[in-house]
Amino acid sequence: MSKISILIPAYNEQEVIDHLYQRLGKLANDNKAYDFEFLFVNDGSRDSTLERIKYFASLDNRVAFVNLSRNYGKEIAMVAGFDHVTGDATVIIDADLQDPPELIPKMIKYWKDGYDDVYAKRNSREGETWLKKSTSKWFYKILQRTTNIPIQIDTGDFRLLDKRCVEAIKQMRESQRYTKGMYSWIGFNKKEITYDRDPRIAGETKWNYRKLINFAIDGITSFTTAPLRLSSLLGFIISTAAFIYIIYIIIKTAIYGDPAVGYPSLMAVILFLGGVQLLSLGIIGEYIGRIFNETKSRPLYFVEEYHREKTDKKTHR
Ligand code: UDP
Ligand code: MG
Numbered sequence: 267m268s269k270i271s272i273l274i275p276a277y278n279e280q281e282v283i284d285h286l287y288q289r290l291g292k293l294a295n296d297n298k299a300y301d302f303e304f305l306f307v308n309d310g311s312r313d314s315t316l317e318r319i320k321y322f323a324s325l326d327n328r329v330a331f332v333n334l335s336r337n338y339g340k341e342i343a344m345v346a347g348f349d350h351v352t353g354d355a356t357v358i359i360d361a362d363l364q365d366p367p368e369l370i371p372k373m374i375k376y377w378k379d380g381y382d383d384v385y386a387k388r389n390s391r392e393g394e395t396w397l398k399k400s401t402s403k404w405f406y407k408i409l410q411r412t413t414n415i416p417i418q419i420d421t422g423d424f425r426l427l428d429k430r431c432v433e434a435i436k437q438m439r440e441s442q443r444y445t446k447g448m449y450s451w452i453g454f455n456k457k458e459i460t461y462d463r464d465p466r467i468a469g470e471t472k473w474n475y476r477k478l479i480n481f482a483i484d485g486i487t488s489f490t491t492a493p494l495r496l497s498s499l500l501g502f503i504i505s506t507a508a509f510i511y512i513i514y515i516i517i518k519t520a521i522y523g524d525p526a527v528g529y530p531s532l533m534a535v536i537l538f539l540g541g542v543q544l545l546s547l548g549i550i551g552e553y554i555g556r557i558f559n560e561t562k563s564r565p566l567y568f569v570e571e572y573h574r575e576k577t578d579k580k581t582h583r
Contacts, residue, residue, distance in 0.1 A: 269301040270374060270426075271353030272367075275343035276319070277309040279361040283318045286359075287329075289367045294328065297371055305330045306361075307347045310337030320573075327575035335568040341443040344423065346567050348436050350574075357426045362471075365424035369461050373426035382454035385418060385425035388463040398478075405482050412492035415450045418458070422446075430454065441559050441566060444485040451489070487552050494553065497546035504542060508535070 272290060276283060287304070294302040306319045308331060316333055323329040332350050334343065344358060355377050359365050365386065373384040406419045423445060427435070434452040435445070486493065 267299070267301050268355070269303060269353040270370075271303045271305055271351035271356045272370075273305050273307070273344065273347040273351055273356050273358045274361050275307045275309055275340050275347060275358075276311065276315050276361040277337060277340070277343070278311045278313050278315060280311075280313040280315050280318060282362050283315055286361055286363055286367075287318075287322050289363065291326070293367045293370055297374070300374065301353075302328050303330060303351070303353055304328055305332065305347055305351055307331070307343045307350075308333045309340065309343040310334055323573055323575075330574040331572070332569055333571040335570045338567050340423075341445055342441075342567050344445055345436070345443070346569065348432050350572065351432065352574075354429050355426055356429075356432050358423045360422075360424065364463055365422070366461060369424075369459065370426070372459055376457045376459070377426055377428060380455060381457040382428035382431050383425060383449060383456045385421050385449070385456065385458060387418065387458050387460045388420045388422070389460050401478070405485070409447075409485055409489070412486065413447070413490040415447065415489065417447055417450050417489075421458075422463075425449070428454070439563075439566060440488065441562075441564065442484045442488060442556060444481075444488045447485060447489045483552065487556055491553070493549045497542075497549050500542055501546065504539065508539075 274286065279286075290302075290304055294300075304322075304326075306322075306329070308316045308319060316331075319329070319331045323331060330350070332346050334346055338346075347358070348356070355374070357370055357373060359367060359370075369386055373386070376384045403419075406417065409417055410419070427449075431449075431452060431454055434454075435448055438448055
């Protein structure tokens with residue numbers, strides 16, 4: 267019997283985790299042809315999320331959990347999950363039920379047909395602001411243009427991965443992770459299914475604009491060096507223009523003399539060039555920062571507690 271692991275990163279999800287557990291339980295009962303494992307990764311929650319998970323685990327031997335030593339963020343929580351799943355396939359799902367578990371049987375069906383990565387693409391984003399929708403659209407557009415790998419638009423982490431995809435991603439131990447790009451980068455057979463993303467049923471989103479901007483920068487800097495090229499290009503264009511301008515000024519002065527005006531244009535040019543230089547330095551800095559972080563090669567996370575039912579009996583409750 268194939269085993270499906272459901273991987274759930276959870277951070278302060280006490281309001282929704284019971285619903286999620288019920289829906290997953292129902293899913294498993296409706297699909298008796300597979301073994302299920304529910305692996306919760308508690309990402310340093312400060313509410314009663316961990317107590318709830320422990321309670322589920324005491325009732326149900328399909329429930330396993332990893333309790334991380336602090337809040338590491340969803341990307342790292344997912345690595346911790348990948349490191350601990352035991353299934354032949356793994357489905358990553360958000361704790362807030364924005365990803366309907368009812369889609370999982372469909373994913374499993376495609377997996378059985380031979381696809382390794384069945385990802386769910388959102389049709390609609392109900393309950394999200396216009397600003398979030400349009401910024402995310404632009405972000406994907408830029409990323410797609412500048413990287414050579416196709417990155418799936420409007421696709422989150424809700425997907426089924428075959429064991430070999432999980433093994434592949436586990437080998438990528440970088441600390442500033444952009445998992446969405448990694449799914450594309452590893453390749454294998456991909457299949458898209460579409461769904462309507464529901465608004466979060468309770469609790470609050472853990473994202474804010476600061477986190478999203480950081481996420482976007484991580485995404486771009488971990489998959490493309492195009493911004494570095496952009497700053498060289500900008501430097502080239504500006505210095506060429508400046509060179510032509512200088513020749514023009516020399517000729518003009520030779521013919522008409524120099525009435526010593528032009529302070530404003532001088533200021534403008536200096537400020538503009540200063541700005542461009544700072545921008546380029548910043549871009550280079552981003553990459554150096556990444557190099558710095560990766561060369562430390564620290565462990566990605568620490569586990570406080572790991573629980574899995576040792577007995578392999580198939581009964582529960
Ligand atoms: N999450 C996490 N660690 C964090 C932030 C979020 O494990 O630091 C989990 C969260 O519990 C949820 C998933 O990641 O299961 C997605 O989070 P959220 O719903 O806040 O993001 P959104 O759906 O708004 O993108
Ligand atoms: Mg959510």
